[in-house]
Structures are given as C-alpha cells and as structure tokens.
Amino acid sequence: MYPVEHIHPIFDRILDRSQKERLLQQRAVVVWLVGLSGSGKSTIAQALEKRLHAEGYLTQLLDGDNLRSGINGDLGFSEADRQENLRRTAEIARLFLHCGIITLCSFISPTREARQKTREIIGEADLLEVYVKCSFAECARRDVKGLYVKALRGEIKNFTGLDAPFEEPEAPWLLLDTEAASEAQCVEQLYQHLIHRIHPQNPS
Known part of the structure; x- marks a missing residue:
C-alpha cells in the first residue's frame, strides 16, 4: 500500500456532478432501503427501478x-464485516451519485451507527433513507430465502433480528x-415521493 503522501486526488480537475445531470436530464440521489431480510426491500427496489427506467431515467x-x-x-457477517460491507457500498453509491445516476440501495443496514456512517459518506442531502417495515414474525412467515427456518434452528448465527440487533430508523x-x-x-408511494426529487427542473 502506498503511503498517504503518495496519493494525489484529482477531484478538482474532473467533470462535476451537475454536468452529468444536465447530460442525463435528471437529478441524482441515493435511495437507501433499510429493513429486515424478507421485508420487501429488494422487491420494491426492483419494481421502482423498472418503472423509472421505462420513464427514461438512468x-x-x-x-x-x-x-x-x-x-x-x-466479507462475512461479523459486526466488523457488516460495517465494511456498508462502507464499501456507500462509497460505490457515492460514485454513481457523482455520475448523475439515481442509485437504489437495498441493504438490511441493522444499526443506527452503520446508517450514520453511510450518511456521512454519501452526504445528508443526497441520501434518502426508506424504512421498509415488517415484523420479524411476518418476515419469518414469508421466509422468501429460507433463512429464518435455519436461523431459528440455530444453523445461522448472528442473524439480524434474532441474535444480532436491528435498530429501527427513528x-x-x-x-x-x-x-x-x-x-x-x-x-x-415511493415513486410519488421520489419523482419530485429527480425531475431535472425541480430545484429542491
């Protein structure tokens, strides 16, 4: 690894986000969907992306x-690895944001500390946190990935909402x-809240 003094960023010499947004005719934002496994995060994100794509948004x-x-x-599923998983994802999302792209992120994001760190990386004004709320009991009933039955049998350790914490967004x-x-x-509901933020002529 190179020492920090050998790193010379060129952020001041590359095209900025506003130029990319004008090219794409949209306003970039990061929508971060939070919730338990099986709550519906990925399903909602996929459906929203298809709708936005059909309307000409990148x-x-x-x-x-x-x-x-x-x-x-x-990465595994230790607390440190989960933190690193979200940190890397936030950095990736920030790159897409600076490219003028509307970025949808679907992650359990179990703790307030982890979510605050992603907010610091992406920026308070650009990160829209969406809490996809569903009880543990209902997620276990759905068990779309077959994980809950394994976790309840003790076959999966550090399972969010069971033996690892999930702190609801406040x-x-x-x-x-x-x-x-x-x-x-x-x-x-998500589309109606979002469309006003990504329309190119909307100043807010």
Missing part, C-alpha cells in the same frame, strides 16, 4: 446479495409498511 440498483457475490465476497425519509400495504402500493 438508474443503478445495488443489492446486498449481489454485492456479496462480487466486490464484497470476502426518522426515515419515508416509511413503507409492507404488512399494511401491498407491493404495488409501496412502490407507488
């Missing part, structure tokens, strides 16, 4: 399982309750 979806099969494939940008609303209703 998007990128970053999903926890996808990144763990690639760039984060060397003031998310948007709350989607997937026990009280359908997938389509949640996607519509």
Whole structure:
C-alpha cells in the first residue's frame, strides 16, 4: 500500500456532478432501503427501478446479495464485516451519485451507527433513507430465502433480528409498511415521493 503522501486526488480537475445531470436530464440521489431480510426491500427496489427506467431515467440498483457475490465476497457477517460491507457500498453509491445516476440501495443496514456512517459518506442531502417495515414474525412467515427456518434452528448465527440487533430508523425519509400495504402500493408511494426529487427542473 502506498503511503498517504503518495496519493494525489484529482477531484478538482474532473467533470462535476451537475454536468452529468444536465447530460442525463435528471437529478441524482441515493435511495437507501433499510429493513429486515424478507421485508420487501429488494422487491420494491426492483419494481421502482423498472418503472423509472421505462420513464427514461438512468438508474443503478445495488443489492446486498449481489454485492456479496462480487466486490464484497470476502466479507462475512461479523459486526466488523457488516460495517465494511456498508462502507464499501456507500462509497460505490457515492460514485454513481457523482455520475448523475439515481442509485437504489437495498441493504438490511441493522444499526443506527452503520446508517450514520453511510450518511456521512454519501452526504445528508443526497441520501434518502426508506424504512421498509415488517415484523420479524411476518418476515419469518414469508421466509422468501429460507433463512429464518435455519436461523431459528440455530444453523445461522448472528442473524439480524434474532441474535444480532436491528435498530429501527427513528426518522426515515419515508416509511413503507409492507404488512399494511401491498407491493404495488409501496412502490407507488415511493415513486410519488421520489419523482419530485429527480425531475431535472425541480430545484429542491
């Protein structure tokens, strides 16, 4: 590894984000979907991305399982590795943000400390935290990946919501309750909140 004094960033000499946004005719943002495994994060993110794409927006979806099969494939599920998983993802999301791309991130993001660190990397104004709320009991009933039955048998350790903590977001940008609303209703609610932020002529 090179010493820090041998690193010479060129951030001041590269095209800035506003130039990319003008080219793409959209305003970039990072939508960070938080919630228990099986709460509906990935399903909602996928449906939203398809809708935005159909309307001409350039998007990128970053999903926890996808990144763990690639760039984060060397990480386990210890607290330190989970922190590093989110740190790397936040840095990737920031790169897409600076390219003018609407970035959708689907990650459990279990602790307030971890979420605060991602916010610091991406920037408070650019990170929209969406809490995809669903009880542990309902997620276990759905068990879309077959993980809950294994965790409850003790075959998976450090399982979020069981023997590893999940701290609910206290003031998310948007709350989607997937026990009280359908997938389509949640996607519509998120779309209606988001579309005003990404429209190129909207100043806020």
